[in-house]
Amino acid sequence: MKSEAIKDIKIKLATLTNPNDPCLIALRADQRIGVQKLLQQFYRRLEKEQALKDQYFEMTGFERALYQKGHRFVAGIDEVGRGPLAGPVVAAAVILPADVEILGLNDSKQLSAKKRAQLYCEIQEKAVAVGIGVVDHEEIDRINILQASKKAMLLALADLSVVPTHLLVDAVKLDCDIPQDNLIKGDARCVSIAAASIIAKEMRDNLMKEYHQIFPFYGFDKNAGYGTKDHLQGIANHGICAIHRKTFAPIKNYL
Known part of the structure; x- marks a missing residue:
């Protein structure tokens, strides 16, 4: 009998x-090196997917506790842009369905640009609701960065x-x-806050790329307004x- 093509x-x-699919029994008995390599890759993929599922389940702990108390709409809230020397601070609020699974959600700073963009689209597609808040540089200067972040x-x-019944805030x-819970490093511990951090960062990064077209000397498309070497040189x-x-220092030194 002819072997199945690799x-x-x-x-x-x-x-x-x-991992218990009956067809794997025959493949494990196939002595071809190419088949065995494919099996190794298959099991590694399953292990990685299971690790992501385990991580996701752990990060839904705050939401699950609130669902058990009768809350239906739980909003995660986070902001990005406290540290940059230019541009606005941007916040997002995200309500996820109780039964959703968006594998790979994490603190936006821990994700590659490609993965973050992928998750941004998935969150927008699957979320019950997404809200955006932007406070510009002038307001930041007027009320300070902490108050601007809260605003x-x-x-x-x-x-x-959709009006949430409980907030999970970074x-x-x-x-x-x-009612709210305020979680230190919430973007790495809670899926709703992680989702909000991804939405906020994508929105702000894209906004800074638009600003780069107007102010091309500072590398805003690459540094999002943070004080990088190229930015400072600009x-x-x-x-x-x-x-x-x-x-912000050193900007105030140029006034």
């Missing part, structure tokens, strides 16, 4: 998700199309009537631009 086996294994979070909350306490060569935060 290219066909590769296609078959790509669709399998059950952006409240704007994101107000932008939701680190800070918000001045609002909705300031030294061309001075500051309209979206620099004037209360």
Whole structure:
């Protein structure tokens, strides 16, 4: 009997998700090196997927506890852009369905740009609601970055199309009537906050790329306004631009 072609086996294994599938018995008995390598890759893929599932389940702990108390709409809230020398601070609020599984959710800073963009699309597709809040550089200078971050979070909350019954907020306490839990490093511990961090970072990074078209000397498309070497060199060569935060060092030294 002619052996199954390795290219066909590769296609078959790509669709399998059950490590106990009967067809694997025959493949394990196949002595061809190419087949055994495909099996090794298959089992490594399953191990990686299971690790992601385990991580996701662990990161849903805060949400599951709230669902058990009768909460239906739990919003995770996070912001990005506290540290940059230019541009706004952007916050996002995300309500995920109780039964959703978006594998790979994590603190946006821990993800590659490609993975973050992929998750951004998946979150937008599967979320019950997504809200965005933006506070510009002038407001940051006027009320300070902490208060601007909180304001952006409240704007994101107000932008939701569904009113949440409980909030999970990264680190800070918000001045609002909705019950909340404030989680240190929440973007790495809680799926709703992780989702919010990804949405906020993608939105802000894309906004800074648009600003780069207007102010091309600072590398905003690469550094998102953070104080990188190229950014600082751009300031030294061309001075500051309209979206620099004037209360931040070293920007205030150029006034």
